[in-house]
Amino acid sequence: MAIDQAVGEVLDQTIQALTLLDLNKLQTLERRISAMAESNLEWNRESFPSLLAKKRLLELVLQNCKSNLDALNRLHGRNMREQWAH
Numbered sequence: 001m002a003i004d005q006a007v008g009e010v011l012d013q014t015i016q017a018l019t020l021l022d023l024n025k026l027q028t029l030e031r032r033i034s035a036m037a038e039s040n041l042e043w044n045r046e047s048f049p050s051l052l053a054k055k056r057l058l059e060l061v062l063q064n065c066k067s068n069l070d071a072l073n074r075l076h077g078r079n080m081r082e083q084w085a086h
Contacts, residue, residue: 004047006036011054018061 010033017025 002044002047003036003039003041004044004051007033008047008051008054010036011051011058015054015058015061018058018065 010029014026014029016022017029
């Protein structure tokens with residue numbers, strides 16, 4: 001399998017795992033991408049636009065996750081302050 005296809009698959013699977021909050025899958029993908037990073041395989045330049053689009057989608061998903069996590073942390077902090085106040 002060409003490295004560009006493998007990276008595309010990892011990006012797709014990462015987006016899906018983040019959507020499902022699947023930590024085990026994310027850890028597996030992390031190991032897989034680390035192994036690919038150590039390889040010296042050639043990239044197919046024609047795949048770059050597709051890979052960049054997937055990368056941008058992943059960045060959007062991550063930004064959304066961060067925003068949601070920040071909101072949950074604020075709500076939790078406020079809830080804890082209210083509980084301790086009583």
